[in-house]
């Protein structure tokens with residue numbers, strides 16, 4: 149049975165309806181347990197549990213140090229392409245956004261990756277919009293194969309594929325697959341995804357299982373907070389993680405903590421999740437899943453990232469760019485504009501596309517990042533907090 153069947157019978161609404169009525173005593177009882185259930189998790193993210201944030205933080209910090217030590221793994225996203233056939237209202241790469249697009253060549257991908265390697269990174273996340281013509285399966289395989297000799301950790305965040313199409317990517321050297329469900333609310337999902345293959349909710353929901361069957365040894369999931377009620381999303385993500393831990397148990401699992409950021413199209417979040425809510429959620433996830441990696445990206449501000457590190461985060465991006473060519477300017481001479489998915493001539497001298505100071509390319513990013521510190525600055529901060537930044541945590545020789 150896939151997670152879709154389990155998801156369809158989840159008592160999420162029951163858990164959620166009770167959330168405002170959860171009492172402090174119920175929170176205390178859940179905190180007293182040595183092993184938490186989904187019901188306990190719902191208690192720990194309830195409004196009542198927000199008053200227990202100090203206790204939640206201590207428990208979460210202690211569990212994280214027991215299971216992971218005082219280390220933070222670092223990774224960098226490398227955007228291969230911002231072409232996309234989908235319309236996702238909250239994303240800068242949406243097909244109908246009239247943005248500047250490019251797909252990097254293999255040499256340009258290497259150029260970007262080499263710049264990240266020089267900064268110290270050994271874990272890379274290859275990101276691309278979903279576009280079978282520009283971002284074909286063969287293109288992805290060739291990118292992975294080109295990077296594999298220099299990169300012990302290669303993860304993908306690309307359009308979902310069939311198991312058979314994932315296998316050559318694993319063989320080429322990819323070991324991780326990240327897929328955001330975006331929202332676990334079917335109604336909101338249908339409203340947000342107005343065109344393209346991504347409209348198929350169930351197909352996306354089953355992606356981690358197909359990736360696992362193909363041999364990926366790291367799986368990452370997450371909602372994008374800001375579309376539906378954050379507590380609903382968190383309960384569904386927890387149920388999803390629980391399913392994957394039971395059924396895809398050979399893979400290491402991560403859950404991201406990602407809130408919506410400003411992007412082209414100027415979509416405004418539909419729901420609010422405060423910084424305090426986010427901190428509470430980090431702790432609740434850690435207490436429910438002591439061994440699951442928790443990921444925090446540069447979507448969050450430096451101040452908040454610094455505070456969340458000791459609470460339970462185990463994996464962070466740093467110095468990120470969300471536009472293809474953002475690290476070195478690779479591909480900038482090939483930029484083209486699309487209007488409703490069609491390439492149009494750029495008006496010569498159009499001032500809105502004039503080179504910007506502090507930017508090496510004018511390719512449009514997926515969203516604005518909030519933590520603009522360099523990777524080195526983030527690593528220094530991690531050390532000052534008493535943690536060790538880890539750039540490389542795997543070697544292909546370990547699987548030989």
Ligand code: SF4
Pocket residue numbers: 232233234235236239240241242243276277278346
């Ligand atoms: S979220 Fe992904 S699929 Fe949707 S428009 Fe952005 S890149 Fe394309």
